[in-house]
Amino acid sequence: xxxxxxxxxxxxxxxxxxxxxxxxxxxxxxxxxxxxxxxxxxxxxxxxxxxxxxxxxxxxxxxxxxxxxxxxxxxxxxxxxxxxxxxxxxxxxxxxxxxxxxxxxxxxxxxxxxxxxxxxxxxxxxxxxxxxxxxxxxxxxxxxxxxxxxxxxxxxxxxxxxxxxxxxxxxxxxxxxxxxxxxxxxxxxxxxxxxxxxxxxxxxxxxxxxxxxxxxxxxxxxxxxxxxxxxxxxxxxxxxxxxxxxxxxxxxxxxxxxxxxxxxxxxx
DNA sequence: ATGGCCGGTGGAACCGGA
Numbered sequence: 001x002x003x004x005x006x007x008x009x010x011x012x013x014x015x016x017x018x019x020x021x022x023x024x025x026x027x028x029x030x031x032x033x034x035x036x037x038x039x040x041x042x043x044x045x046x047x048x049x050x051x052x053x054x055x056x057x058x059x060x061x062x063x064x065x066x067x068x069x070x071x072x073x074x075x076x077x078x079x080x081x082x083x084x085x086x087x088x089x090x091x092x093x094x095x096x097x098x099x100x101x102x103x104x105x106x107x108x109x110x111x112x113x114x115x116x117x118x119x120x121x122x123x124x125x126x127x128x129x130x131x132x133x134x135x136x137x138x139x140x141x142x143x144x145x146x147x148x149x150x151x152x153x154x155x156x157x158x159x160x161x162x163x164x165x166x167x168x169x170x171x172x173x174x175x176x177x178x179x180x181x182x183x184x185x186x187x188x189x190x191x192x193x194x195x196x197x198x199x200x201x202x203x204x205x206x207x208x209x210x211x212x213x214x215x216x217x218x219x220x221x222x223x224x225x226x227x228x229x230x231x232x233x234x235x236x237x238x239x240x241x242x243x244x245x246x247x248x249x250x251x252x253x254x255x256x257x258x259x260x261x262x263x264x265x266x267x268x
Numbered sequence: 269a270t271g272g273c274c275g276g277t278g279g280a281a282c283c284g285g286a
Contacts, residue, residue, distance in 0.1 A: 010274085010275050012276085013275060034285085036275070060276090060277090061283090061284090062283090062284065111285065111286060113286065160285095179286065214285090214286065215272095216271085216272060216273045216274090217270090217271065217273085218271085218272065219272095219273095226286080258286080
């Protein structure tokens with residue numbers, strides 16, 4: 001089973017490029033981020049015509065996540081648990097019913113910039129960095145519950161985390177950034193350390209692997225990228241990992257997203 | 269060497285992104 005994650009930066013803007021990539025890559029399941037559409041306006045037919053079941057969790061203008069699946073989806077859940085006042089559409093999960101059931105979570109983790117800190121180094125309450133770190137605490141709680149279920153599970157999406165210096169072309173440019181600050185990386189590492197396998201690093205080592213290139217400053221032409229889109233696999237899912245790749249060449253096409261797809265192949 | 273964009277909203281400049 002091929003499962004992909006793709007931050008598309010607007011479903012309307014990607015109405016041509018996304019179906020083209022689907023037709024080529026033929027993923028069984030895709031989690032999408034930054035669809036930037038309310039559910040009623042999501043162009044479901046583009047995907048249903050290709051045999052995908054479609055589940056969306058959108059909001060007006062920003063954020064928004066979705067799952068496309070050629071296999072049936074069950075027990076769909078929208079929104080990351082832990083804060084009923086959080087209305088941002090950044091989390092969707094569902095069970096894919098194949099030979100064996102697989103729980104798939106699609107996430108769009110908050111960016112967190114600008115970083116605002118109190119004199120004691122704690123994040124300023126109500127600020128975007130505080131929101132990011134609080135969201136990651138809720139993600140950790142959900143991750144723990146997933147592990148406890150002992151069902152094969154994965155959490156995939158735009159984590160907005162550069163895990164290591166080698167995951168950026170210019171790591172020095174990201175030292176103070178919310179994507180790479182120590183608090184952000186530590187929060188990410190605490191989640192991984194619960195027992196998850198980061199699929200890409202289980203298959204590939206070394207620098208030069210990126211999933212995002214800014215539209216600005218000729219970043220793509222200079223290969224000035226960062227690796228911020230990740231798959232975290234539960235132990236039961238990690239046992240099934242066959243492959244993990246980043247579809248880099250998509251970034252060089254017409255009207256690209258600033259992210260490219262990342263995918264795993266699981267023996268399931 | 270430096271700076272360079274894009275999408276959505278709403279119908280012009282902004283906001284948000286990373």
